[in-house]
Amino acid sequence: MTQAQLPDELPTGLQDALENHDLTGAQRWLDGSPPHLIADELARMDNVDAVIAFRLLAKDQAITVFEELEPVDQQAILMGLRDTAFHEVVEGMDPDDRVRMLREAPAKIAQRVLAGLSARERRLTAALLGYPEGSVGRYMTPETVPLNQHLTVEQALARVRARGADAETVYTLPVVDSGRRLTGIVELRELVLSPPDRTVADLVVTEAPRAQATDPAEDAARLMRETNVLDLPVVDSEDRLVGLLTIDDAVEVIEAADTEDVARQSGSAPWEGHYMAASVWQLARYRVVWLLLLLLAATLTVSVTQAFEGTLEQVTQLAMFIPLLIGTGGNTGAQAATAAVRALAVGEVRGSDLLAVIWRECRVGLVLGLLLAALGLAVGSVFVGPDIALVVGVTLVIICAWAATVGGTMPLLAKRLRIDPAVVSAPMVTTLVDATGLVIYFMVARMVLGL
Numbered sequence: 001m002t003q004a005q006l007p008d009e010l011p012t013g014l015q016d017a018l019e020n021h022d023l024t025g026a027q028r029w030l031d032g033s034p035p036h037l038i039a040d041e042l043a044r045m046d047n048v049d050a051v052i053a054f055r056l057l058a059k060d061q062a063i064t065v066f067e068e069l070e071p072v073d074q075q076a077i078l079m080g081l082r083d084t085a086f087h088e089v090v091e092g093m094d095p096d097d098r099v100r101m102l103r104e105a106p107a108k109i110a111q112r113v114l115a116g117l118s119a120r121e122r123r124l125t126a127a128l129l130g131y132p133e134g135s136v137g138r139y140m141t142p143e144t145v146p147l148n149q150h151l152t153v154e155q156a157l158a159r160v161r162a163r164g165a166d167a168e169t170v171y172t173l174p175v176v177d178s179g180r181r182l183t184g185i186v187e188l189r190e191l192v193l194s195p196p197d198r199t200v201a202d203l204v205v206t207e208a209p210r211a212q213a214t215d216p217a218e219d220a221a222r223l224m225r226e227t228n229v230l231d232l233p234v235v236d237s238e239d240r241l242v243g244l245l246t247i248d249d250a251v252e253v254i255e256a257a258d259t260e261d262v263a264r265q266s267g268s269a270p271w272e273g274h275y276m277a278a279s280v281w282q283l284a285r286y287r288v289v290w291l292l293l294l295l296l297a298a299t300l301t302v303s304v305t306q307a308f309e310g311t312l313e314q315v316t317q318l319a320m321f322i323p324l325l326i327g328t329g330g331n332t333g334a335q336a337a338t339a340a341v342r343a344l345a346v347g348e349v350r351g352s353d354l355l356a357v358i359w360r361e362c363r364v365g366l367v368l369g370l371l372l373a374a375l376g377l378a379v380g381s382v383f384v385g386p387d388i389a390l391v392v393g394v395t396l397v398i399i400c401a402w403a404a405t406v407g408g409t410m411p412l413l414a415k416r417l418r419i420d421p422a423v424v425s426a427p428m429v430t431t432l433v434d435a436t437g438l439v440i441y442f443m444v445a446r447m448v449l450g451l
Contacts, residue, residue: 014041018049027056035061039068042077051080063092071101075109087116094168095124096141096249102129103138136220137213139253140234140243141168146176147200149183154196160188169246172231175204180240182233184208210235213242218257221250222347260420261341317384318445321392322438329399329437330430332368336361336407337429341421344411354412358405365404369397391448395441402440403433 014033017025030038030053038057042050042065054077057065066074066089078086090098090113102110102125114122124142131137145167147156156173164170173191175184184206194203210233211220224232224247232245340357343349349357373393380389407429411421 014038014053015045015049018045018052023056026053030056030061035064035068038065039073043069043073047076047080051077055081055085059088059092063089067093067097071104074101075105078109078113083116086112090116091118091121094141095121095128095143096139096168098125099128099138100252103133131213134217135214136211136217136232136234136245137242139217139249140213140245141249142243143167144174144241144244145170146174146180146241147186149175149177149199149201149204151200152196153191153194153198153200153203156186156191156200160191169231169244172229172233172244174233174241174244175200176241182210182235182239182241185231185233208233211245212237217245217253220245221253221257222345224250225254226347257345261345317388318391318441320384321380321388322441325392325395325399325441326434326437328372328396329403329433332365332400333403333407333429333433336364336404337411338407340408340411344415344421349412351412351416354409354416357408357412361404361408362401365401366397368404369400372396372400387449391441391445394448395437395444398440398444399433399437402436403429406433406436 013029014026017023017029033041038053042053045053050073054062054065066077069077078089081089093101098113098121102113105113114125117125127142128138128140143166145160145163147159151159160170160173171188173186173188174182175186177183184204185208186200186203186205190203191200209223209227209229211223213234213236220232220234224245230247232250233241234243234245236242340349340361373396376396377389377393380386380392410429414421
């Protein structure tokens with residue numbers, strides 16, 4: 001087995017070689033490693049070591065590795081390169097990858113990048129930067145090989161051979177009319193397997209999915225996943241072809257969106273860059289804001305407990321079940337919120353489904369509450385008697401139904417208010433359900449026990 005086939009052993013080799021000033025060993029490691037592993041290792045290093053390692057790469061390998069890096073890591077490496085190497089890297093990048101890097105780059109780096117590009121690459125980059133932030137236009141490749149529908153298969157293949165080297169992909173070939181308006185697509189496989197005298201019009205798929213350049217990139221990427229296409233044609237407002245969204249960029253868009261959702265669902269702000277390269281202070285800074293907000297919100301629970309202090313003094317056994325009840329309610333709400341956020345993200349639920357989601361989650365919560373209440377009654381009757389056990393059982397049914405309803409509803413309401421659903425998901429739902437769950441518990445106790 002070769003060195004490149006041992007990913008678990010590779011990440012320590014490069015760092016050790018650089019720490020020991022063994023450039024020959026570092027070069028050997030780089031020569032035997034695939035681009036994605038090199039990029040991962042560079043992202044773990046400090047900026048100085050990362051630049052040293054990057055400069056050991058051959059030109060073509062360096063560009064491939066560079067495009068594998070996150071924008072924040074790309075910017076750090078560019079800052080350490082001299083003019084010649086700097087210009088070679090940015091000129092060799094695909095326009096969409098270059099725009100992704102420039103999206104959050106400091107003005108100094110952005111100006112240096114644009115100034116060092118050839119006229120053609122600068123024009124392509126500027127065109128993509130002109131589209132709205134987060135739109136398909138920022139992620140598509142403008143380097144395509146469009147075909148006229150009147151071409152024969154033989155002529156079409158000749159065109160692909162002549163222009164394919166300058167395109168990012170030739171697997172999906174857009175078919176356009178004389179005004180460059182998109183009429184459909186044809187796959188390269190169909191051209192290769194068809195007789196030379198057939199026309200492109202005989203092979204074109206006119207109902208192929210497409211996206212407008214101003215559409216959200218996440219929506220376009222998820223459309224690609226749903227329709228199982230490798231490349232998605234992108235058009236302007238007049239249906240003229242402007243580029244293709246390729247599958248690798250679509251995967252990155254979905255990964256970035258999912259990463260942001262996961263961070264917000266856990267009560268943290270999303271960050272860019274490699275986790276292992278982030279400092280302790282950076283990670284703490286991203287998390288502390290939400291923790292402070294949730295801490296303030298949690299004071300509701302303290303206030304509720306104080307308001308029902310008299311009830312607790314009369315039946316002290318009620319205090320034993322407070323952690324159990326608020327924990328169960330919080331977990332039930334978090335489960336429903338996570339399911340709702342995920343359903344919204346993949347398009348299974350829309351804002352118009354609000355009432356249906358409320359009805360569905362309320363019934364799910366009731367079923368869960370009844371199952372848990374049965375266990376609570378059995379255990380509670382043994383330890384605290386049937387009266388307190390009944391209070392706990394009834395409360396479990398109500399809390400679970402309430403928590404599931406709140407958890408499933410809040411992300412949809414947030415979507416209607418144009419707020420990221422993930423922001424009001426698990427941590428916020430849990431905090432709200434904790435406070436309201438205590439109110440439910442003490443009200444049930446007063447009614448059942450006659451307090």
